[in-house]
Structures are given as C-alpha cells and as structure tokens.
Amino acid sequence: MPFLKGHGTENDFVIIPDPDGELELSPEAVARLCDRRAGVGADGVLRVVRSAAHPEARHMAAEAEWFMDYRNADGSVAEMCGNGARVFARHLERAGLVEPGDVALATRAGIRRAHIAKEGGDVTIGMGRAELPGGTESTGDAGAGRVRVSAAGREWPARKVGMGNPHAVAFVTDLADAGSLLDAPGVTPPDAFPDGVNVEFVVDRGPRHVALRVHERGSGETRSCGTGACAVMVAAARRDGADPVRDGVPASYTVDVPGGRLVITERTDGEIEMTGPAVIVAEGVLDPALLS
C-alpha cells in the first residue's frame, strides 16, 4: 500500500491514495499509522478516495471528484481539516490528478474550494462560513455561544465557533498560561460540545495579528490547526468590532501558529479564505501489518 507524508504549517498527515475506496481503514489502523514511534507518525490521516466510490461523498461527486476522508490520530473521524485540505490539494496536483488552479474538494463538512497556485507556493482554501452560536455580537463573556475552558489550573471565557467542526476560542494574556496541552482542556458546561471540541488559546501580536496554541480533539496539542485558525480569526474580528457581512468590508488577519503562519480573510459574503503552505515530504510503501 503506497503512502505519502505531508504537512501544512507542521500539522502533519499520512496520505493514503485509495481511489476506488477499497481499503477498510479501522480506527486502530489509523492510530497505528499515526503513532510517532511504532508507526509513520502524524496528527491525522488523509485517505484520498474518489467521491463516487465513498458512501459519505457520493452525493458530491458531480461537483468534486475527490473526497478527503480525514481521521484524527486516535482514529476518530472529523468533519473537516483545514491544513489537511491544503495538503490534500497539493497531493492531487502533484500526482497529476487535478490541474493547478481552482479545484473543488469533497469533505464531510461539504464542498470546499481550493486554489492551487501554478508555480507551487501557497494553497488557499475556501473554508465556508463560520457558525457563531449566540450571534455575531462582539462583546460579553457569558450567554449563548459562550463557555469556559480550563487548563493548568486556570480558567478563561471562550467563544464557540463552528468551522464545520467544533471550536472553543479563549483569549489569554500569555500562551504559556495554558501549560501543557497534552491533555484536553476542561470545558464548562460539560455538555456544551457533545462530540468533543478543539480548543484554541490566543494572544494578540499586533493589529489584526494573533498567535495561537491548540489542543485538537482526537490528536492532542498540534503545531497548527487550520479550522482552529479560522475560528480564531472570526472570534478576534468580532471582538475587534469587525463584521465583514454587516460592514461590507473584508477583514484579514495574520494567525501565527507554532508551526508557521496562516493568512485568513473573511469576505463580505461571510466566506472565509485561508492561505498557507502545503508540502509533501516523503513517499513510500506501508507494511501491511500497520493496516491490518
């Protein structure tokens, strides 16, 4: 079974080409592949399947030929992966499966549109619109759409943001305040995210420039999270009083992650565009025992 390894701002993935959807990829096999000592090692797996060959994607096949079957490092399934989408697009182009330019990708969160520059370089993904339970109001730490998160013996108010997958965004004074993010931060109320949540801790770096650390559901602390960076951008914009749909003016933020930098723009129609690197670093053949 061939595989590739790639990353986007050091959020790393094992890529498994399975065009006809023949592979039974169990949660245990995914966890073995992602194991950094006994496997290939990664934050997640991107299985590359033709949409027409996957029951969850068949309905998108007319619009997007390829389905990104994303799994977290613990084997769990997630709706969407922003860095993964850039790496997935890079793989398709590099493998000659799509032309550079605009490419539609099928994901569990729906169709996402990638723009792959002709001469290599960054990839842009149209990430859809953010869901902000409780509305787009810019102030307040309590009420609908607000939770509290805790880590390293401290607690902060956080904003719920949906980017196809669930996020809680907390503004802190120092990224070190969250301590080790190996374990999942606490969330109050405990039933706020019945399917689990990705938690981002954010500091300001300058005007429309923030930095984050993240604990990803199913993968632990990672060096970057694309959907998380988009959730952070929207939470920061509302906090700063910017609402592109209301104001008719797009907003762009630079979001630094431990593994690099992403540039994120919310357009006046609410669509969020994320731009960043996507790199394939290796390819090889998997020992079938990893997949059994």
Ligand SMILES: N[C@@H](CCC[C@H](N)C(=O)O)C(=O)O
């Ligand atoms: N790293 C990803 C997000 C992957 C899914 C996430 N862990 C979840 O369970 O929702 C990204 O770049 O968006």
